[in-house]
Each structure stands twice: as structure tokens, then as C-alpha cells.
Amino acid sequence: MRYVIIGGDAAGMSAAMQIKREGTQDDHIVTIEKGDYYSYGQCGLPYVISGDVSSTDDVIAKPVEEFRQKHGIDARTRHEVTAVDPNAKTVSGIHLDTNEPFEIEYDKLLIATGVSPVLPNWDGIDLDGIHSMKTIPDTDQIMTDLQAHQPETVTIVGGGFIGLEIAENMREIGKHVRLIQAGSQLMNPLDYDMAELLHDEAKKHGIELIFNEFVQRFEGNDRVEKVITDQGEYSTDQAIVNIGVKPNTTFLNTDVFNLNDQGAIIIDDYMQTNVAHVYAAGDCAVDFNRVKQQNDFVPLGTTANKQGMIAGLNMTDQPKAFQGIVGTSILKFFDLDVARTGLSEKEAESLGFDYAVSQIKTNAVAGYYDKQPLHLKLVYEKDSRRLLGGQAVGTTGADKRIDVLATALYHNMTTVELLDLDLAYAPPYNGVWDPVQQAAKKTL
Missing domain, CATH: 3.50.50.60 (FAD/NAD(P)-binding domain)
Structure with a gap:
């Protein structure tokens, strides 16, 4: 089987490694990357400025030579794809160092080209x-x-x-x-x-x-x-201009491939595009949002890795569905942890939900142990009390609470059910009533 993967970062190489694990010895895997680097943690790059991360080399998870020599992947760099021909089942483009054209045949193709900054x-x-x-x-x-x-x-x-x-x-x-x-x-x-x-x-x-x-x-x-x-x-x-990103999909023929309004590739639960034998994963593709019950575009490394793994399974005929996202993210900003999941209040309103809000300022740990302020907000449906989203901002503990809320959203829980959760307690970590449950109490 000839597998071709366009994109050498999170989704692409997660898929490639999954194919190596699940495929056969006769499989040939070609990965095509426009840049010089494979498989690195882009989220760590801002911290190189301050020296918290000492060098850009430190964010590289695996050098390209490891994929070639250890795993037997035909990993190519400086190759820019300019066209995909589903009828001929070929990928073509330009070698950026020599300016020579290339063309590669595939049996199954994965598009994992990521995003670029909007300039x-x-x-x-x-x-x-x-x-x-x-x-x-x-x-x-x-x-x-x-x-x-x-x-x-x-x-x-x-x-x-x-x-x-x-x-x-x-x-x-x-x-x-x-x-x-x-x-x-x-x-x-x-x-x-x-x-x-x-x-x-x-x-x-x-x-x-x-x-x-x-x-x-x-x-x-x-x-x-x-x-x-x-x-x-x-x-x-x-x-420094960072006002957003756009999917790297301009090389695709829009008369052939289905893209959304933002240019992201529309896929089903199995990472399959509308074109036979062509899959897509990661930041260049849509994500199914479990809360919104519709496709979304939330480019994050966590999702890219999951979608890449699932694409690799499906490409090797081991069906596995992607279960979707709830829109969870977190940011460190000086002394604050800033986290959110699900729908914000303004999103709930724009989507037409009949929602209500529970908002508290409390302490992330036992108040007699330390003073660690935490602001927590829950968005939920008025009648059913189904949780729709949450936001947490504080000096500590936002990560713990947002992960609880993300799990609750995944399982379609109500704010009433949040009160039944058995959450960890000790004074350095929590009060006897977790802030999530304090906020949930206010919804009764």
C-alpha cells in the first residue's frame, strides 16, 4: 500500500506512526513537508524569547532523520505540494531547493497541512x-x-x-x-x-x-x-503580527474538495473527505463540536494529534470515529491561568440557546491554608440545566476546574450532576466544596 501524507507535524506524523504500527512491512509511507522541520511543539515557541525554553531546537520532538532511519518513513523536506489529482491519484508540486517538479502516486492520501498566520x-x-x-x-x-x-x-x-x-x-x-x-x-x-x-x-x-x-x-x-x-x-x-490563522488548503481544487467558509477541509467522523481514498486531519480540517452539534474550526495541537492517530487507523482499515471537541483551552498570562471550555455566554446567545449564568469569585484552595483567588463562570441551559460551557481565571487551579468541566461537557452533564462528582480535597488543593460545585449550587 502506498500512503502519502502532506504535512510533517502533529497530525501528519501521528498518522504516519500509526500506519507504521498497524500496517504491513510492504507498506510505503511518504511524508511531504514544505519546511525544514518535522514534529515540533509550536506552542513552546513564544517561551524561547524569554529563555524559559532555551532554544527552538528544544521544541523538536523528533528530528526528521529519526523518521527516516529508525522508522523507515520516506520523509521529505522542502517539498511544496501545489496540486492533488484524485483521478490519477497523484500529488504534485515543487522541490523548493532545486525548483524541480515532483509527482507521487498514492493509494491513500492524508492532507495534514496545518495553518498559516493571516497577514x-x-x-x-x-x-x-x-x-x-x-x-x-x-x-x-x-x-x-x-x-x-x-x-x-x-x-x-x-x-x-x-x-x-x-x-x-x-x-x-x-x-x-x-x-x-x-x-x-x-x-x-x-x-x-x-x-x-x-x-x-x-x-x-x-x-x-x-x-x-x-x-x-x-x-x-x-x-x-x-x-x-x-x-x-x-x-x-x-x-509582531498575530491576528489569526488560515488553513493551508489553497492548493486544493474547490470544485473537487469540500471546504467550509474558512477554507478548512470538511471531513466525516472517520477523517474521510468527500473524495475517495483522501483523508484530512489537524488544523487544516474541521472539528465536530459536541456542544454546538456542528462542525467547528478550532486549530489546536491536542486535536491535531488525536485526529492524526485516528486518520492512521482508518487508513489501515481499522475504523475508529473521532468523538469531537468541546473547545477546551488554557493560557498562562503572567500570574494568571486563563482557561475555558464549551460555549461562552456570547456564543450561547448567538447560537440561540435559552441560557443562564452562574458566576463566582472564590478561593482555589482552602481559605485558611492560602489565598488564591479564582473567578469561575458556568453557562448552562435554563430549563434542563445542561452545562454549556465554563471559564476560569485565577492564580492557580484553573486547569483542574476546566478539565472537570470539559469532561462534564463531553458526557452532556447538568449542573445538578456536577454536585455529585467525587472531587479531590485537601487544604493545599481545594476546599471541601470545589469551586465548580460552588458555582453549580447557584444554579439550583
């Missing part, structure tokens, strides 16, 4: 000193720029996960950080009342926040000197 066509976007962060080369360029030019002021455009992590790590090395956000809050997946806690934390650590302004262009002589918005201009020595 608007702003005037001056190509000036020296303007970056985005998604890959190892992106991060290496930022680190080289920091060392060569010693910027004092760094302007970050975009207040999502990556933007906030970069902001924190830039402050850790003493930079003046300005963060420009087109909307009225940081971390759009949070409700505003929870996001305000992040705003306070940012200001506490000296980050300059600019809300409700839209970047128009950058100015400078060869190197960026100013960021111009619709309301003002700001001097800067470096700029």
Missing part, C-alpha cells in the same frame, strides 16, 4: 522588523532581530493566545510592549467580564493596551518605525 496586505508589511510567529524559522528570525537591533519598543498586533504569550515573554526581557487589538477585549473566546481580568493583569505588568483601533499600515525607512491605525500613530522598533 493582511497592509502597506509596509514587508519592512524589516515586522514578523509573525508560527514556525521555528519565524522564531529564529525574531530572536536574530532582537539580538541585532535591540528594540526597546515592541508592538504586537493581535490579542489572542500567541499575541499574549509573546507580550508576556517580551516583558520578561525588559521590552516596552504595546498591544493593539481591533476589538474591545483580549482573548475573544472569553466573555468580556472575564477578559477584564486579563486587562488588569496586562496593565499591572506594564503592557500598553490599545483597543478598538484598526492597523492601516506600517511606516519606516527600510525598517519599521511607526504603526499607523485608523485613530493614531505609534512609534515602534519591532512589530
Whole structure:
């Protein structure tokens, strides 16, 4: 069997290793990667800035040579795929080092091409000193720029996960950080009342926040000197743009492959596309959201690894369905842990749920043992009390609570049933009534 996998990171290599485990000795696996690196932890890259992660080399889980020599995978780098022909069952493209075309035949194909940063066509976007962060080369360029030019002021455009992590790590090395956000809050997946806690934390650590302004262009002589918005201009020595991502699917013929409005590949529970013998997994594909009961686009490494493993099983004729997501994520932002799962209040409203909210400020551990404030919010259906989502922000304990809520969402539990959970208690970790259950009590 000839297996071809486009994409050498989380989903692609999870699938490749699953095929190696479950396939036969006669199988031939070709993996095609546009870049130079395989299988690395992109989420660790912002921490290279501060030195919490000492080098981009440290985030590489397995070097490409290990896949080739130890596992016998035909792992190719610097190969950019430009077309898939389902009729001929071929993948074609360009070898970026030689500019020579290539064509590979497949029996089964997996598309796991991930996402790329959205970079608007702003005037001056190509000036020296303007970056985005998604890959190892992106991060290496930022680190080289920091060392060569010693910027004092760094302007970050975009207040999502990556933007906030970069902001924190830039402050850790003493930079003046300005963060420009087109909307009225940081971390759009949070409700505003929870996001305000992040705003306070940012200001506490000296980050300059600019809300409700839209970047128009950058100015400078060869190197960026100013960021111009619709309301003002700001001097800067470096700029990092991370305003979102888009699926790497432009090489696919949309008359053949079904994509959603964001360009993500539509797949079924078995990672199968609408094209026979072609599968998709990871950030370039949709995720079924169990709470929304519809396809979603939530590109996260956890989901990519799961979908890749499941794709590998299905490609080797061992049917396994992906059970979907509930939309769980967590962020460290200075002294705060910021976590969410399921639907926010604003999402519940937009989807037409008849919902209610239970919100508390409590202590993450026994109050007599330590003072660790935790803000917790539950969103639930009014009549059934079915849990719809939760958000937690605090100095500790947000991770524990959000994982409980994510598990409850997976099993379609009600807030009443949360009270029956047997959760761990000892004064250094909890009070006798867990904050999740304290909030659940208020729904009765």
C-alpha cells in the first residue's frame, strides 16, 4: 500500500506512526513537508524569547532523520505540494531547493497541512522588523532581530493566545510592549467580564493596551518605525503580527474538495473527505463540536494529534470515529491561568440557546491554608440545566476546574450532576466544596 501524507507535524506524523504500527512491512509511507522541520511543539515557541525554553531546537520532538532511519518513513523536506489529482491519484508540486517538479502516486492520501498566520496586505508589511510567529524559522528570525537591533519598543498586533504569550515573554526581557487589538477585549473566546481580568493583569505588568483601533499600515525607512491605525500613530522598533490563522488548503481544487467558509477541509467522523481514498486531519480540517452539534474550526495541537492517530487507523482499515471537541483551552498570562471550555455566554446567545449564568469569585484552595483567588463562570441551559460551557481565571487551579468541566461537557452533564462528582480535597488543593460545585449550587 502506498500512503502519502502532506504535512510533517502533529497530525501528519501521528498518522504516519500509526500506519507504521498497524500496517504491513510492504507498506510505503511518504511524508511531504514544505519546511525544514518535522514534529515540533509550536506552542513552546513564544517561551524561547524569554529563555524559559532555551532554544527552538528544544521544541523538536523528533528530528526528521529519526523518521527516516529508525522508522523507515520516506520523509521529505522542502517539498511544496501545489496540486492533488484524485483521478490519477497523484500529488504534485515543487522541490523548493532545486525548483524541480515532483509527482507521487498514492493509494491513500492524508492532507495534514496545518495553518498559516493571516497577514493582511497592509502597506509596509514587508519592512524589516515586522514578523509573525508560527514556525521555528519565524522564531529564529525574531530572536536574530532582537539580538541585532535591540528594540526597546515592541508592538504586537493581535490579542489572542500567541499575541499574549509573546507580550508576556517580551516583558520578561525588559521590552516596552504595546498591544493593539481591533476589538474591545483580549482573548475573544472569553466573555468580556472575564477578559477584564486579563486587562488588569496586562496593565499591572506594564503592557500598553490599545483597543478598538484598526492597523492601516506600517511606516519606516527600510525598517519599521511607526504603526499607523485608523485613530493614531505609534512609534515602534519591532512589530509582531498575530491576528489569526488560515488553513493551508489553497492548493486544493474547490470544485473537487469540500471546504467550509474558512477554507478548512470538511471531513466525516472517520477523517474521510468527500473524495475517495483522501483523508484530512489537524488544523487544516474541521472539528465536530459536541456542544454546538456542528462542525467547528478550532486549530489546536491536542486535536491535531488525536485526529492524526485516528486518520492512521482508518487508513489501515481499522475504523475508529473521532468523538469531537468541546473547545477546551488554557493560557498562562503572567500570574494568571486563563482557561475555558464549551460555549461562552456570547456564543450561547448567538447560537440561540435559552441560557443562564452562574458566576463566582472564590478561593482555589482552602481559605485558611492560602489565598488564591479564582473567578469561575458556568453557562448552562435554563430549563434542563445542561452545562454549556465554563471559564476560569485565577492564580492557580484553573486547569483542574476546566478539565472537570470539559469532561462534564463531553458526557452532556447538568449542573445538578456536577454536585455529585467525587472531587479531590485537601487544604493545599481545594476546599471541601470545589469551586465548580460552588458555582453549580447557584444554579439550583
